[in-house]
Amino acid sequence: MIRDELYHTGVECRRWWAASAMLLFGIVMSIQVAPDVEIGLRAEAAARGIEVDVLIGKAVRAYLREAPTREVLALSVPASRQVTFRDRSAEMAWAASPDLQFVGKWGVLEGREVVASDSDPKRPYEEVRARGISSPFLIFVSSENHEPFAGG
Numbered sequence: 001m002i003r004d005e006l007y008h009t010g011v012e013c014r015r016w017w018a019a020s021a022m023l024l025f026g027i028v029m030s031i032q033v034a035p036d037v038e039i040g041l042r043a044e045a046a047a048r049g050i051e052v053d054v055l056i057g058k059a060v061r062a063y064l065r066e067a068p069t070r071e072v073l074a075l076s077v078p079a080s081r082q083v084t085f086r087d088r089s090a091e092m093a094w095a096a097s098p099d100l101q102f103v104g105k106w107g108v109l110e111g112r113e114v115v116a117s118d119s120d121p122k123r124p125y126e127e128v129r130a131r132g133i134s135s136p137f138l139i140f141v142s143s144e145n146h147e148p149f150a151g152g
Contacts, residue, residue, distance in 0.1 A: 041055060086135065088137060093112065094109055094111075094112045094114075095139050098141045102117055103143045104143060105118060105119055106120070106121035106124055106125075106138060106139070106141075107140075108127075108133070108138050109139065110133065110137070115128055121140070124136075
């Protein structure tokens with residue numbers, strides 16, 4: 001089914017085609033066409049005895065069949081990567097009842113051990129990154145009784 005909607009911008013009027021046919025991979029598309037293209041699409045669809053959205057769907061499928069496989073996959077499968085999970089329960093346990101010597105400081109934890117600390121969070125972060133810790137567990141140890149804040 002084709003749904004025509006008028007879209008006004010200043011003195012210009014554009015026609016939007018909403019092709020509700022499932023074109024490819026179940027995607028519903030909306031395309032904007034110039035009035036002369038719209039007339040051509042209507043004429044071609046009428047000559048073939050089909051609806052305009054069916055004509056557009058066939059054209060898109062034919063185009064994608066001719067495209068190299070990698071281009072089609074790039075359109076249909078989002079890029080993803082697997083990330084490693086690291087259990088931080090030991091760090092969270094330490095943060096729940098921290099050592100009082102670190103109050104007012106930022107600390108980087110590895111398990112239940114503070115491996116670097118300073119009043120400036122940038123220093124311990126850069127120090128442990130230089131030592132090869134790729135994902136530092138950096139927290140601020142507050143003197144107030146708050147939930148632990150963790151960043152990293």
